[in-house]
Amino acid sequence: MRAIELEKAYNPKDFEDRVYREWEAKGYFRPQSDGASPEDAGRFRTGERFAVVIPPPNVTGVLHLGHGLNHALQDIAVRYHRMKGDDTLWLPGTDHAGIATQHVVETRLKKEGLRRADLGREEFLRRTRQVTDEHHAVITAQQRKLGNSVDWTRERFTLDEGLSRAVREVFVSLYERGLVYRGRYLVNWCPSCGTALADDEVEHADTAGEMHHIYYELADGSGAKVEIATTRPETLFGDTAVAVNPRDGRYAHLVGKLVKLPLTDKEIPVIADEAVDKDFGTGVLKVTPAHSPADWETGTRHGLPVVNVLNPDGTLNGEAPERFRGLTCEQARPLVAEALSEEGLYKGAEKITHSVGRCYRCGSTVEPFVSDQWFVRMKPMADKALEAWTGGGIVFYPRKWENTYAHWLENIRDWCISRQLWWGHRIPVWYCACGETLVSRADPERCPACGATSLRQDPDVLDTWFSSWLWPFSTLGWPERTKDFDAFYPTTALVTGHDIIFFWVSRMIMAGLEFTGKAPFRDIFINGLVRDAQGRKMSKSLGNGLDPLELIAECGADAVKFTLGFLCAQGQDVLVDRESFRLGSRFANKIWNASRYILGKLEGRSLVSVPDSALAALDRWLYARLNETAKAARNALESYRYNDAALALYEFFWNDFCDWYVEATKLSFRSGGGAEKDRAASLLLNMLEESLRLLHPFLPFVTEEIYGKLPLAELAAAREAAGNAAAVVSASRYGGMLIAAPYPAPNAARENAAEIARFGTVQELIRSVRTLRVECGIQAGDKVRIAVKAEPAAVFAEQTELIKLLAGAEEVQFVSEKPEKAVGAAGNSFEAFLLATGEIDGEQLKARFLKELSAERAFADRTEQKLAGSFARKAPPNVVAAEREKLARSRRRIERLSGYTASL
Missing domain, CATH: 1.10.287 (Helix Hairpins)
Known part of the structure; x- marks a missing residue:
């Protein structure tokens, strides 16, 4: 056989981009049912399917290591199922990310001295699309670098035409079912962005502040006062009551009385409410329904008026005395305290640390703010989503996240879906001057009530989550019954982080059940967070973040993918630093070097069929271990135990195959005749080919590059000539690339627990001798004499040459008693001794x-x-x-x- 050469040094930059382009160009990322795969794709179909939709990254974002972990895990699963023969789809896409994207564009405009109002809506949207196109190109390039085997022909965007049609259909349908309504409620409000925010768009951080102690006088003229502690004295102009706990004896006599609202001519009642914590502060609370979620609930229970004291830009409005109007809360706070002090109503302030919500995009302080918004009534859909879980229709990996899911659904609140932005899905609602409101699937031309054509569309857009909660089925063509929808819905699995169980996972399940009658996926794998080696969250402020593209440039995409999979234990966060990725780099390098050695041994050799009868004990042992590894890897990947699969593969290839079997075959190449060398080379190549298929989901690039060098046609012929020898012959696909080759399956004929146990004792003996050598300070190149006491000794005697080779021994004796002048170690069925020589x-x-x-x-x-x-x-x-x-x-x-x- 001709010489087959790999480059001496493993350098992933030489081939990763080229290999990815070839995969994509030849259609390997598309489902087999497309008929876009190579001709023989159907031969290994299982009749099953495996479908995953990628959690769409924000189109203006940059992929960080958390994305790297999430995408690596999806790619491992997708590649495994594709090789397993399942009809496999991994559908990519990006999210238009309303507020995040609009903030990027408005930041650019600010540098030009412009605001969006200066451009007008149409021009602003044109510029925003231009920005998203730029960022989209960056994100897709990053995903290709990671090795994502997604079907780019099916890529979607949450604002594309098909998904926009699905969004409008859902909004109108929910409105018709009484599940969408408009109301005036308290929402999270960013004064800088000028919009309502979802709860997940508010980042809470401990912040230094002050607790102000204020006196409210009773209105009965007695001069009596009650002390109230608050962090926000500037909102007192929106107070509509003072509350105490009904079981607090200190204040029972005050309930039902009136107090004067400081700095105003208003009087407000004292009410009793169980929600008041009598042990917190003074036990008396100011109730400001328009500017506190808790106070909103209190006000709702007691029918209190709602007085909003803020303008949309966060400044105090006409409800405040004139001297405070137009000031921001931060500006007004010390001035209000000063005015209270002048009136003798200010006791003082104490330094505290408290949680303050800030806009996740611009960092401004988020205000509870009353405004007119659109809402989805969630309770009816949440009940169905709970039933899907209790009925076994969805399964979380790990199971602990089911409690989080259930708790949120059981305590769900209505969802504010309108945003005061321009970038997003425009709310499909029109208003007529006659008072008519139209909610329509198509843009109306005239008012059905009065016939007027001058209709005004609602200026708001929908929350970004309103399109992404439809992602598993809108991306497949719904509301139409497309071929993709019929073939791949419900999808199989979702791989995502725990931080969006509330906002995305739960909502997707609700939407799927509401509009398709089925949960959108069965398996939900929740991966942990990526943290630094000290367990800290990665952040710019700590300077501990790792860029996946930098890591790929340093050590290759395979090293990054394998390391993340190896460290991803179910239910745990992944702790890494830059040094961690040496694990994957060393392993990829080991695969390269071992393959290079084996291919180098093929020169001048003939590949031969090796029937069962010609297998040596060592061959049977390795086939048994390969069989165990295939079984372990499959079982682990089927239940999303990535680290268990990676460990099984690592142990088999590095230890069993390279350190034991490949080393042992050196005896054949050193002293065997031509036939023995042909036999050894043939078996090595056969085992390497299967090993590459085992490893491919975790290390796709290096295994594909090596696989393309193998003499596959010759190997196939040799296998066929061996007949149906179960220990050697395996179904394989030739003429294509490794990405589409069959994943090794457990083979009952290869099971050999006895051979594994027998060779295990030989391994234990060799390890014991190696340990003795180290303890005795014997140099690696120095030969030793060994004595073995074992009953029976046959298992060791038949492997004498192997023991000599791997233990560095020039002589192996079998004895019945401990020799004189010897140091030994005991194993399960033997004692091994180093005999005194010139070196000992x-x-x-x-x-x-x-x-x-x-x-x-x-x-x-x-x-x-x-x-x-x-x-x-x-x-x-x-x-x-x-x-x-x-x-x-x-x-x-x-x-x-x-x-x-x-x-x-």
């Missing part, structure tokens, strides 16, 4: 062991004392755990050294 002086070795034993005992004593003291109570749990592991290792070494000393 028994007395010197004993002295060495005694010295090391003394040092190890001293270290163990110090560590025990450390763990018994305050360290164990004060240090972080992970630091304490690391110290306990050090102690455990030290105790194990003490036991070994004691045994060595005794044996000498």
